Amino acid sequence: MKSRTCNMESCPLHGGRPVWGAGSSSPICMLIGEAPGPDEDTYGTPFCGKSGQELTMYLKQFTKVSRERCYITNLVKCRPPNNRDPHVDEIAACEDYLTIEIAEKNPSVIGTVGRVATQWLLEIKVTMERVHGIPFRWDGVIGKSIIVPLYHPAYGLHSPRQMRDVIEDFTALGRVIRGQLKPRANNDIEPDYKLEEE
Numbered sequence: 220m221k222s223r224t225c226n227m228e229s230c231p232l233h234g235g236r237p238v239w240g241a242g243s244s245s246p247i248c249m250l251i252g253e254a255p256g257p258d259e260d261t262y263g264t265p266f267c268g269k270s271g272q273e274l275t276m277y278l279k280q281f282t283k284v285s286r287e288r289c290y291i292t293n294l295v296k297c298r299p300p301n302n303r304d305p306h307v308d309e310i311a312a313c314e315d316y317l318t319i320e321i322a323e324k325n326p327s328v329i330g331t332v333g334r335v336a337t338q339w340l341l342e343i344k345v346t347m348e349r350v351h352g353i354p355f356r357w358d359g360v361i362g363k364s365i366i367v368p369l370y371h372p373a374y375g376l377h378s379p380r381q382m383r384d385v386i387e388d389f390t391a392l393g394r395v396i397r398g399q400l401k402p403r404a405n406n407d408i409e410p411d412y413k414l415e416e417e
């Protein structure tokens with residue numbers, strides 16, 4: 220997938236260099252972030268650089284899974300300008316690629332890294348504070364999976380309390396992978412109505 224270019228000229232991000240997903244062909248879990256950042260754009264690999272090192276460390280120490288056993292990708296494959304969040308039309312334009320990745324890898328567990336990926340996959344406007352570390356059932360692309368919303372590893376750099384949140388999330392991800400933590404139905408979450416109005 221790495222060498223493939225994108226001909227989606229209607230996508231607002233068209234013209235960037237796509238950073239395709241990477242990792243195991245039969246992953247123990249799939250991790251989905253929002254978009255490539257500057258390091259990813261430079262090296263053409265998702266979650267590399269500082270945030271990639273953090274992710275690899277959290278996976279190894281707290282999920283007890285090596286990065287090589289995962290598949291890592293983003294909602295949009297091209298870097299949005301000025302590191303902003305991807306817009307809805309950009310995510311929608313790129314969604315076919317994510318659908319193909321999920322269908323090909325058929326992960327039983329998906330970690331959504333950060334708010335944007337979490338809200339998109341769960342199809343609900345909700346704050347990370349309310350859902351992080353909680354596994355939800357997901358009727359996915361070709362079957363049932365479990366989604367675990369995860370705070371972004373960079374969030375843990377802000378304070379010891381925030382680092383604890385990230386550790387809890389990656390620990391929960393490991394427990395879900397090992398079948399020690401059962402999922403909730405995703406339709407039992409109420410949206411945050413203030414966010415819905417945005």
Ligand code: SF4
Pocket residue numbers: 225226227230231232233234235237295296297309312313316
């Ligand atoms: S973000 Fe996705 S759809 Fe848009 S140009 Fe890049 S690869 Fe193509």
